[in-house]
Amino acid sequence: MISIIIPTYNERGNLEELLRRIDSSIRRISDYEVIIVDDNSPDDTASLAISLSKQFPVRVILRSRKSGLSSAVIDGFRAAKGELLCVMDADLQHPPELLPEMIRRAREHDIVIASRYVRGGSVEDWGFFRKLISKGSIALARLLIPRVRGIMDTSSGYFLVRKDCLNLDELNPRGFKILLEVLVKSNCKSICEVPYSFGLRKSGESKLGLKAILSYCLHLIELSSPLLKFAIVGAIGTLVNLIALWLLRYPLGMEHELASISAIEISVINNFILNDLWTFRGKRKDGLLRSLLSYHFTNSLGIAAQFTLSSMLHRLTGLESLLSQFAGIITGFIINYALSKRLIWWGK
């Protein structure tokens, strides 16, 4: 059986046609159920869905308030009875006629993605700028997340996945790119893409604003390797270090050496806290104080390595100063990362 999960918010006008087209495209192929996850739409999509359940195999999950696309899909996953789960939008931009082909491909693949960006796929009504953002955001995902590198449409909202390869408890309900979550956090081995043409939106406008772009970038960082977060923390730490130095040196009038060592200490503590709460969240092996102490140790080792390499490169090979220093910084960073990760946080 296949469970088709459809999140809805104000989709009353599309529901009947959608259910009719789903029914006529897969009735003869497979048992199915449609799970509508509605967030109490003001246009009362939910009651229409309930009344249509006399005609079609529909179940309705009614949630009290608008809580986002990904969390609606995850609630649908939890309620689903089928061994194949399909996610589809209600506004007919995802053509139900593609389902038979997707189901066929699911015999050999764990995830089947309906794709706008493989040969044969397309988007109908987008201008240059919108296309650029869409393609750029996918390129960024492929750059930052090794697991999705071979996939052309990592942002698709239309896909099919075998229920037994999902780790439901791992999926992050925030955000709106549920496919990325599924790709990174499930145990699927084989993935394929089926081309389709992303249709014209019937009404309303895209949610894509600056806020969505920012939240997408944070989501990518969240899914990428901890190395990137560690580097971001390092960059923030450098800023904290310089600001602290300035404050201690000028408004407070401290001697340079004392201000410098204090600023370094402040930035080390800052980095430790950020790495503990963010980069390696929940992965610390020891108590807080002990770990903070070991963190000082790994940091000083990294700094020593940085200094040694930088001066050796410069003195022995005659490499230019800035380049030597840069090579030192990168090496020190890698050593810091590797040691911190192994000694203080999860260790694998």
Ligand code: GDD
């Ligand atoms: N329950 C619930 N709660 N449903 C929601 C919510 C919410 O907070 N927000 C949106 N929906 C429903 C809409 O009613 C629609 O059925 C579907 O989710 C997608 O919303 P759209 O507003 O139509 O999104 P889009 O067309 O910009 O983008 C969609 O297609 C893209 C390409 O496949 C999304 O699925 C994107 O994630 C996807 O990249």
Ligand code: MN
């Ligand atoms: Mn849409």
